[in-house]
Amino acid sequence: MDAVQNLEAQCVLQTYRRNPVTLVRGEGVRLFDANGREYLDLLSGIGVASLGHGHPGLAAAIADQARTLLHTSNLFFHPLQGQLAERLVAMSGFDRAFFCNSGAEAIEACLKFARRYWYTLGETRSEIIAFEESFHGRTMGALSVTSDEHYRAPFEPLLGPVRWLPTDDPAAVAAAITRNTAAVIIEPIQGEGGIRPISPALAAAINDACAKTGTLVIADEVQCGLGRTGHAFYAPVIGLRPDLMALGKALGAGVPVGATLINNKVAAKISYGDHGTTYGGNLLACRAALCFLDELNGGLLEHVARTGRHFEQRLRAIAAAQPLVKEVRGIGLMWGLDLTIDAAPVVPAALARNLIVNRTADTVVRLLPPLVITEADIDEALNRLEAALRDVAAKGGPGA
Numbered sequence: 432m433d434a435v436q437n438l439e440a441q442c443v444l445q446t447y448r449r450n451p452v453t454l455v456r457g458e459g460v461r462l463f464d465a466n467g468r469e470y471l472d473l474l475s476g477i478g479v480a481s482l483g484h485g486h487p488g489l490a491a492a493i494a495d496q497a498r499t500l501l502h503t504s505n506l507f508f509h510p511l512q513g514q515l516a517e518r519l520v521a522m523s524g525f526d527r528a529f530f531c532n533s534g535a536e537a538i539e540a541c542l543k544f545a546r547r548y549w550y551t552l553g554e555t556r557s558e559i560i561a562f563e564e565s566f567h568g569r570t571m572g573a574l575s576v577t578s579d580e581h582y583r584a585p586f587e588p589l590l591g592p593v594r595w596l597p598t599d600d601p602a603a604v605a606a607a608i609t610r611n612t613a614a615v616i617i618e619p620i621q622g623e624g625g626i627r628p629i630s631p632a633l634a635a636a637i638n639d640a641c642a643k644t645g646t647l648v649i650a651d652e653v654q655c656g657l658g659r660t661g662h663a664f665y666a667p668v669i670g671l672r673p674d675l676m677a678l679g680k681a682l683g684a685g686v687p688v689g690a691t692l693i694n695n696k697v698a699a700k701i702s703y704g705d706h707g708t709t710y711g712g713n714l715l716a717c718r719a720a721l722c723f724l725d726e727l728n729g730g731l732l733e734h735v736a737r738t739g740r741h742f743e744q745r746l747r748a749i750a751a752a753q754p755l756v757k758e759v760r761g762i763g764l765m766w767g768l769d770l771t772i773d774a775a776p777v778v779p780a781a782l783a784r785n786l787i788v789n790r791t792a793d794t795v796v797r798l799l800p801p802l803v804i805t806e807a808d809i810d811e812a813l814n815r816l817e818a819a820l821r822d823v824a825a826k827g828g829p830g831a
């Protein structure tokens with residue numbers, strides 16, 4: 432254990448089980464630890480470092496903003512929040528944006544706005560429909576609609592009532608959504624749940640039932656949104672028609688930013704003072720997000736679609752040759768390798784080969800590289816992953 436890790440062990444609340452690596456610097460898709468060891472990053476700090484590490488344009492924009500003005504609070508206007516909202520609205524087809532500081536906060540805003548909508552209409556609807564394998568964050572509201580019992584149980588009672596449905600049963604969705612349902616919340620691709628895309632049939636069932644009952648649709652694109660899939664957003668790809676959308680992660684490219692996009696039907700029911708946060712949409716956050724959107728709309732989206740196809744081909748070739756891989760799921764630069772065994776040993780095996788990956792949903796190796804990754808870096812990274820999987824297979828791996 433190095434000095435950094437020792438200090439944390441003494442003073443930082445122990446809620447994170449970290450990998451025994453202290454990262455001190457990054458450059459593009461490469462990270463460097465305190466000993467100068469170089470890693471290829473196939474995780475981007477869980478889908479956040481969308482422009483890679485040490486991006487010169489982002490660094491310059493942040494530094495310039497720090498010299499100019501960082502924060503005003505939402506008691507005053509500043510020039511950037513409206514600009515960012517205008518860009519997000521134009522990209523998404525929503526009407527308005529609310530800014531906050533994380534994915535979970537964006538979900539909280541969605542849940543509050545949905546409650547407020549029904550309150551304003553004078554209806555007492557409060558039931559929310561959420562899905563098995565979902566993950567929406569760790570704050571009390573977001574946790575209430577996160578399916579993992581292990582995360583939820585120690586903090587109950589949570590927000591309710593919440594009804595859980597499977598994602599592979601459109602008929603069950605059609606039957607469950609009634610005039611008592613305030614909102615349906617869904618990730619168009621479940622991220623923590625193991626990179627599981629929602630089917631167009633489920634999206635259609637949600638659309639139809641919500642149109643009939645007036646129920647609101649909340650799309651959580653915190654992980655899958657903003658270019659990760661090679662599409663600006665994934666809800667339109669599967670035909671889902673949300674009233675509210677939560678964004679985070681990639682938006683600030685490393686600066687903490689969350690956003691809730693909202694259509695006019697719901698926005699019209701929100702009043703001054705209904706929701707707020709001191710930092711939300713401050714100049715630093717907006718400047719970083721504007722810089723990210725400049726890149727995304729300046730060719731990065733097409734780059735993800737192109738490199739994503741290469742990524743997929745390489746992953747499928749790995750899967751064909753490696754019996755530990757049961758299924759390959761994903762699109763663009765958002766992938767999961769579902770293994771026949773617990774994926775936990777793959778993380779240290781990859782680290783030993785200077786590669787950063789993540790395990791989620793027990794058996795899934797999750798890959799969320801920086802969106803700027805090149806085909807050459809993909810080849811190098813996936814060669815290392817293939818070797819790491821071979822190492823795990825050779826050792827037998829727990830349960831293999």
Ligand SMILES: Cc1ncc(COP(=O)(O)O)c(C=O)c1O
Pocket residue numbers: 477533534535536538566567568569618622623651652653654655679680
């Ligand atoms: C789909 C989804 N929603 C919400 C969140 C919560 O975001 P944050 O960790 O920024 O609060 C996450 C985080 O992993 C996520 O993947």
